[in-house]
Amino acid sequence: MTRPKVLISDKMDPNAARIFEERGCEVDVITGETPEQLKARIADYDGLAIRSSTKVTADILAGADNLKVIGRAGIGVDNVDIPAASSKGVVVMNTPFGNSITTAEHAIAMIFALARQIPQANERTQKGEWPKNDFMGIEVTGKTLGLIGAGNIGSIVAARAQGLRMKVIAYDPFLTPERAIEIGVEKVDLDTLLARADFITLHTPLTEETRNILSAENIAKTKKGVRIVNCARGGLIDEAALAEALDSGHVAGAALDVFQTEPAKESPLFGKPNFICTPHLGASTTEAQVNVALQVAEQMADYLVSGGVSNALNMPSLSAEEAPKLRPYMKLAENLGSLVGQLAHGNLTRISVEREGAAAELSGKPITGAVLAGLMRQYSDTVNMVNAPYLAKERGLDVREIRHDREGAYNTLLRVTVGTESGERSVAGTLFGTDAPRLVEIFGVRIEAELEGHMLYIVNEDAPGFIGRIGSLLGEAGINIGTFHLGRRQAGGEATLLLSVDAPIPPELVRQACALQGVKTVMPLEF
Numbered sequence: 286m287t288r289p290k291v292l293i294s295d296k297m298d299p300n301a302a303r304i305f306e307e308r309g310c311e312v313d314v315i316t317g318e319t320p321e322q323l324k325a326r327i328a329d330y331d332g333l334a335i336r337s338s339t340k341v342t343a344d345i346l347a348g349a350d351n352l353k354v355i356g357r358a359g360i361g362v363d364n365v366d367i368p369a370a371s372s373k374g375v376v377v378m379n380t381p382f383g384n385s386i387t388t389a390e391h392a393i394a395m396i397f398a399l400a401r402q403i404p405q406a407n408e409r410t411q412k413g414e415w416p417k418n419d420f421m422g423i424e425v426t427g428k429t430l431g432l433i434g435a436g437n438i439g440s441i442v443a444a445r446a447q448g449l450r451m452k453v454i455a456y457d458p459f460l461t462p463e464r465a466i467e468i469g470v471e472k473v474d475l476d477t478l479l480a481r482a483d484f485i486t487l488h489t490p491l492t493e494e495t496r497n498i499l500s501a502e503n504i505a506k507t508k509k510g511v512r513i514v515n516c517a518r519g520g521l522i523d524e525a526a527l528a529e530a531l532d533s534g535h536v537a538g539a540a541l542d543v544f545q546t547e548p549a550k551e552s553p554l555f556g557k558p559n560f561i562c563t564p565h566l567g568a569s570t571t572e573a574q575v576n577v578a579l580q581v582a583e584q585m586a587d588y589l590v591s592g593g594v595s596n597a598l599n600m601p602s603l604s605a606e607e608a609p610k611l612r613p614y615m616k617l618a619e620n621l622g623s624l625v626g627q628l629a630h631g632n633l634t635r636i637s638v639e640r641e642g643a644a645a646e647l648s649g650k651p652i653t654g655a656v657l658a659g660l661m662r663q664y665s666d667t668v669n670m671v672n673a674p675y676l677a678k679e680r681g682l683d684v685r686e687i688r689h690d691r692e693g694a695y696n697t698l699l700r701v702t703v704g705t706e707s708g709e710r711s712v713a714g715t716l717f718g719t720d721a722p723r724l725v726e727i728f729g730v731r732i733e734a735e736l737e738g739h740m741l742y743i744v745n746e747d748a749p750g751f752i753g754r755i756g757s758l759l760g761e762a763g764i765n766i767g768t769f770h771l772g773r774r775q776a777g778g779e780a781t782l783l784l785s786v787d788a789p790i791p792p793e794l795v796r797q798a799c800a801l802q803g804v805k806t807v808m809p810l811e812f
């Protein structure tokens with residue numbers, strides 16, 4: 286078996302490369318390349334491990350023909366074009382907790398640095414000035430800290446600030462009242478936070494809602510003498526407006542770890558006496574870097590080697606224990622999707638995937654993803670279970686997942702039903718033993734077959750002599766029949782025939798089969 290190849294394209298703790306190798310991956314560490322160099326190289330790799338420096342754009346992904354997973358050793362994935370990765374079928378995963386404590390500590394360090402002007406005092410002291418009378422600080426005890434965003438990092442900042450005897454208030458529309466009580470913060474609206482906070486610290490991702498959340502207008506609503514910290518994302522603060530507010534003295538101090546444009550080589554904030562900054566160092570501690578490197582390598586290797594999915598942003602999680610149980614179902618699901626896609630005439634408007642028996646105990650999303658991948662493989666060579674749900678959505682397909690508790694005739698069953706212009710059509714399949722996928726029903730007719738290779742589906746009038754005629758036709762064309770499956774609803778009605786054959790059926794032979802007496806449908810199938 287060829288070993289999956291992984292590229293580490295940002296500076297990362299060496300534990301990442303070690304774990305990849307131990308888990309059976311080949312690994313190259315090539316950092317500091319231009320986008321053009323990465324684009325030229327990326328086609329060779331199954332996995333790409335990054336931090337925030339590598340920008341994974343749609344242009345780079347266009348050439349990433351073997352790429353299966355992008356792993357972010359850290360939290361923010363705004364440097365990855367996730368929609369482009371999804372439509373390419375690439376899983377994007379991050380390590381959502383590995384650097385949270387470290388980043389929260391950086392925010393607290395910034396609060397103290399602002400309160401006591403440590404960087405400025407340090408610089409002038411080392412110049413030999415001994416400026417003892419120029420740096421009157423403030424205590425943080427008893428001050429109000431306003432958190433904008435009270436997720437993982439925000440809540441750790443809250444806990445540390447409470448230890449410093451600060452009063453913590455939080456604006457976060459997704460913070461439940463119960464969680465606010467649990468982390469000991471007062472949930473407030475944004476205007477209240479702006480009006481009351483002595484220190485404001487930002488801990489949200491950059492989204493359309495949070496971009497410029499500290500705009501000129503909102504900065505004007507803050508308490509005079511407020512101090513502002515941003516260790517989350519550049520773009521949350523209007524930097525020009527902040528510079529003006531620092532000049533006017535409305536904002537007493539600001540500390541930024543992140544900038545609208547990074548690397549920040551120039552900024553309206555640079556050089557202001559009440560402004561301090563660090564070059565995106567929030568996650569830069571030995572501990573955090575070991576954590577995220579180990580975690581990203583474990584997660585990516587899990588996916589590449591055993592199909593386990595954790596912390597993915599564009600597909601549901603799947604444990605490494607569940608992945609082997611799901612594998613035979615994925616094959617069955619993909620085959621059923623492919624069968625129904627090949628057989629259904631007209632535009633599909635909806636599809637449902639039902640799970641019954643043992644299948645009902647498994648995660649539905651990967652199974653549905655595999656059905657959709659099988660269904661859409663006719664339209665796209667690059668479709669897989671990751672991008673299939675996105676492609677289905679783009680096509681306006683209504684997708685439903687149904688889980689039945691009932692006991693059926695089979696220990697385990699998947700049923701796929703599509704809605705077409707001519708009504709609903711359904712196919713079903715099971716597993717023989719624990720891992721052999723079998724079709725058991727096709728459009729209401731019971732028929733047992735393995736879906737594999739070249740096949741021929743025929744519906745004909747159930748009358749004597751037909752099997753001989755189709756056998757002769759294939760024999761005369763030199764096409765050997767592998768397996769032969771028959772089903773019917775009732776004697777003398779319609780019969781369904783499913784043959785596996787050793788060679789593709791040419792269009793001419795399909796025409797000849799259609800012309801045979803009693804034939805209603807002939808469809809060559811490929812699996």
Ligand SMILES: NC(=O)c1ccc[n+]([C@@H]2O[C@H](COP(=O)([O-])OP(=O)(O)OC[C@H]3O[C@@H](n4cnc5c(N)ncnc54)[C@H](O)[C@@H]3O)[C@@H](O)[C@H]2O)c1
Binds near residue numbers: 437516543
């Ligand atoms: N400086 C660094 O090196 C560094 C390191 C780690 C993380 N980060 C960044 O810190 C940020 C926070 O990380 P996290 O792990 O706490 O994320 P998280 O997802 O756990 O928390 C984000 C919080 O923001 C809240 N939120 C979302 N939209 C909001 C809005 N419009 N207004 C107010 N709150 C809103 C969410 O409800 C959530 O509680 C991320 O952007 C991450 O990339 C930076």
Ligand SMILES: O=C(O)[C@H](O)COP(=O)(O)O
Binds near residue numbers: 337358360
């Ligand atoms: O989102 C994150 O995890 C931080 O921004 C850390 O980024 P870095 O890995 O480039 O230090």
